[in-house]
Structure formats: structure tokens, C-alpha cells
Amino acid sequence: MDEAMLDGNAVAGLLQDVFAVETTTTIATCAGCGAPSPMGATQVYRGAGFVLRCPRCEQAMVTLVPADGRLWIGFPGIRTLQVPVDDS
Amino acid sequence: MAGTAVLGRLTWRVADVVDVRAETPRARTLVLDVPGWAGHRAGQHVDLRLTAEDGYQAQRSYSIASAPDGTRIELTVVRVEDGEVSPYLTGEIGPGDRIELRGPVGGYFVWEPAHGGPLLLVGGGSGLAPLMAMVRLRAAVGSPAETRLLVSSRSEEDVLYRAELGRLAGGGLTVVHTLTASRPAGWSGYARRVDADMLAEVGPGPAARPHAFVCGPTPFVEAVAEALVALGHEPQRIRTERFGPTGG
Ligand SMILES: Cc1cc2nc3c(=O)[nH]c(=O)nc-3n(C[C@H](O)[C@H](O)[C@H](O)COP(=O)(O)OP(=O)(O)OC[C@H]3O[C@@H](n4cnc5c(N)ncnc54)[C@H](O)[C@@H]3O)c2cc1C
Ligand SMILES: [Zn+2]
Numbered sequence: 001m002d003e004a005m006l007d008g009n010a011v012a013g014l015l016q017d018v019f020a021v022e023t024t025t026t027i028a029t030c031a032g033c034g035a036p037s038p039m040g041a042t043q044v045y046r047g048a049g050f051v052l053r054c055p056r057c058e059q060a061m062v063t064l065v066p067a068d069g070r071l072w073i074g075f076p077g078i079r080t081l082q083v084p085v086d087d088s
Numbered sequence: 089m090a091g092t093a094v095l096g097r098l099t100w101r102v103a104d105v106v107d108v109r110a111e112t113p114r115a116r117t118l119v120l121d122v123p124g125w126a127g128h129r130a131g132q133h134v135d136l137r138l139t140a141e142d143g144y145q146a147q148r149s150y151s152i153a154s155a156p157d158g159t160r161i162e163l164t165v166v167r168v169e170d171g172e173v174s175p176y177l178t179g180e181i182g183p184g185d186r187i188e189l190r191g192p193v194g195g196y197f198v199w200e201p202a203h204g205g206p207l208l209l210v211g212g213g214s215g216l217a218p219l220m221a222m223v224r225l226r227a228a229v230g231s232p233a234e235t236r237l238l239v240s241s242r243s244e245e246d247v248l249y250r251a252e253l254g255r256l257a258g259g260g261l262t263v264v265h266t267l268t269a270s271r272p273a274g275w276s277g278y279a280r281r282v283d284a285d286m287l288a289e290v291g292p293g294p295a296a297r298p299h300a301f302v303c304g305p306t307p308f309v310e311a312v313a314e315a316l317v318a319l320g321h322e323p324q325r326i327r328t329e330r331f332g333p334t335g336g
Contacts, residue, residue: 001306001307001310002306003305003306003307003332003333004306004332004333005306005330006306006330006331006332007196007197007328007329007330008196009194009196009197009329010133010149010194010329010330012133012193012194012195012196013098013135013149013190013191013193016097016098016193017097017098020097022193022194022195024194024195024196024197025195025196038196039196040194040195040196040197040327041196041327041328
């Protein structure tokens with residue numbers, strides 16, 4: 001176990017920087033194993049930035065790296081995101 | 089506001105420290121007034137940013153421990169001795185100081201009265217903070233949700249909110265303490281780390297399908313979540329908030 005591991009919920013502020021909406025309850029489907037999980041339930045590892053991993057198979061789903069005054073966002077392992085829309 | 093997606097990027101705001109309360113020898117509660125604060129949900133946190141004179145910035149997350157109350161929020165910080173930020177928050181800062189924060193953030197580790205119960209709340213050290221927001225909100229709105237709160241602390245003097253929890257208990261809220269490092273003479277509560285047997289005794293069991301919220305240092309959260317799954321609780325009903333290697 002990595003003692004510094006966090007939950008996706010811990011990076012809610014950064015995710016909101018990226019998506020401009022609260023995203024921790026958004027369901028993301030893993031491109032590795034196909035499991036759906038709320039973004040807030042992913043496993044977050046800290047290094048130069050953050051890597052959000054699938055809680056089931058540990059596939060890297062999202063990478064967030066601040067550098068050079070920008071946030072570098074990668075999506076190495078998300079197949080789909082289910083975002084609620086108001087279609088009324 | 090509550091329950092709906094909050095549109096737009098987060099902005100940094102300047103909060104005023106209006107009061108500071110000593111909770112334990114290692115922990116303090118900061119009472120902040122945040123102009124423009126639009127309220128929060130129980131379990132959410134703020135991102136806090138400190139800037140040194142040379143421009144160096146440090147950012148940390150802190151759970152909101154208070155129930156929604158206008159533009160006031162309370163954060164409880166436990167000091168990590170060799171830490172960068174927590175010694176300042178539990179030491180030098182005081183009324184009249186200002187601090188930069190953004191939030192509330194995080195919709196995943198949230199309990200709303202409308203979600204009902206039963207609730208199984210398990211907190212280790214400072215991990216009690218967001219659970220306290222839930223218990224305080226439950227009391228404030230008169231929610232009947234049956235709630236078991238298991239509090240793990242190192243020693244009796246490290247127990248956060250002890251007097252208030254004593255007053256809040258009853259009427260469907262059961263508070264159980266365990267002390268992991270040292271016990272006072274005559275201690276009648278649990279005296280070990282949280283394990284599956286303890287969780288089974290505290291209940292509610294898997295058949296009651298409680299909403300479980302587990303918060304604290306990462307190793308604590310891992311152990312408790314694993315024990316809950318081993319007892320047969322549905323993983324989807326176990327929400328975790330890991331504070332990292334530390335968290336008291
Ligand atoms: C969502 C969230 C909510 C939180 N809410 C609260 C709260 O309500 N109250 C509270 O007191 N705390 C809370 N925390 C923890 C808080 O954010 C800080 O981590 C804590 O205050 C310590 O910060 P620090 O700057 O004092 O320590 P730091 O300078 O960050 O270091 C702390 C200690 O951890 C060690 N450490 C740091 N990184 C690692 C690593 N990768 N591996 C091993 N050891 C490491 C350091 O050596 C040091 O001993 C929360 C954390 C999260 C993610
Ligand atoms: Zn996966």
C-alpha cells in the first residue's frame with residue numbers, strides 16, 4: 001500500500017479547474033477493465049502531478065501535471081464519462 | 089445550490105480568521121468568515137493556499153467540520169510535527185489574520201439529510217472533521233437517520249469534540265470511542281485499532297445496508313474499508329476520504 005494515496009475526491013478542486021463543474025460524482029468507465037467508478041472513488045497518486053487510477057485494475061485514467069504555468073491534462077485510460085445534462 | 093452541479097471554475101477567496109479554539113494539545117479549530125460563501129454540503133472540503141513573502145506557495149485540503157451556517161465555516165487541523173502547513177495553522181495563525189481558500193469542493197464524500205440512514209461513520213484522528221459536519225447537520229435539521237459513529241484516537245487527550253459528541257449522542261446517534269496508543273485508568277471503551285470484530289459490534293451490519301463514510305490517514309482508511317468489505321458491506325456503499333500519510 002502507498003501511504004500517500006488519496007481518493008479522487010481529494011483533487012476535486014483540480015478536476016473542477018479542468019471540467020468547470022463538480023466532477024467527483026461523474027461516472028468514468030475504465031479503458032482497461034471496463035469498470036465504471038465515480039471519479040471521486042479513483043485512487044490518486046502524487047508525484048510531479050497527480051495520477052488518477054482505476055480502483056479495480058489500477059489503470060491510469062487521468063493525469064494532471066502543473067508545469068510551466070499550465071495544467072497538463074492527460075486521459076490515458078477513460079473510455080467514457082457520464083455527465084448529467086439538463087435536457088428539459 | 090445543494091445537490092446540483094456547481095457551474096464555473098473555482099475562485100480563490102480571502103477568508104478572515106474570526107476565532108480559534110483549542111481542541112486538543114495538538115489540534116485547533118479555525119473559525120473563518122468567508123465573504124460571498126454560498127454554503128456547503130456535509131463532507132466537502134476547501135483547498136487552502138499559503139503564500140510566503142518570497143512568493144512560494146503551499147496548498148493543502150481541509151475538510152469543513154461545521155454544518156452550513158451562513159458565511160462561517162470551521163476547519164479543525166491536527167498538527168503534523170514536521171509538516172509544512174499544519175504547524176502554522178495550529179500555532180501562529182490567529183483572529184485578525186487572513187487566509188486564501190477556494191471551495192467548497194468534492195461532491196463524492198457527502199451526506200445529505202435526504203439520503204437518510206442508517207449511517208456508519210468511521211473516523212481516525214483528524215478524519216473525524218468531515219464526519220462531524222454530517223453529525224452536526226443531522227442534529228441541526230433533526231434528521232432521524234440512525235447513526236453509528238466510531239472514533240479512533242491515539243489517546244484520551246487526542247479525542248476531538250469529545251464533550252460535544254457526548255451531548256449530541258442519543259436519539260438515534262451512538263458514539264463509540266477506541267484509543268489506540270494509551271488509555272487512562274478505568275477506560276471502558278475499545279483499546280485497539282479498528283478491526284472487523286469492532287465494526288461488527290458497532291454495526292449496523294451489511295443487512296441494514298448502511299451508508300458508510302470512512303475518513304482519516306490513508307493506512308487507517310485502507311484497513312477499515314477492507315474490513316467492511318470482508319464483513320459483507322457493498323463496496324459501492326463505502327465512501328472513503330484518505331488524508332494521506334498523516335492526519336493524526
Ligand atoms: C480531502 C482532504 C481533507 C483533509 N482534511 C483535513 C482536516 O480536516 N484536518 C487535518 O488536520 N488534515 C486534513 N487533511 C490533511 C492535510 O491536507 C495535510 O496533509 C496535513 O495538514 C499535513 O500537512 P503539512 O503541510 O503539515 O505536512 P506536510 O509538509 O505535507 O508533510 C506531512 C508529513 O507527511 C510526510 N509525507 C509527506 N508526503 C509523504 C509521502 N509521499 N510519503 C510518506 N510521507 C510523506 C512528511 O514527511 C511529513 O512527515 C486533509 C487531506 C485531504 C486530502
Ligand atoms: Zn480498470
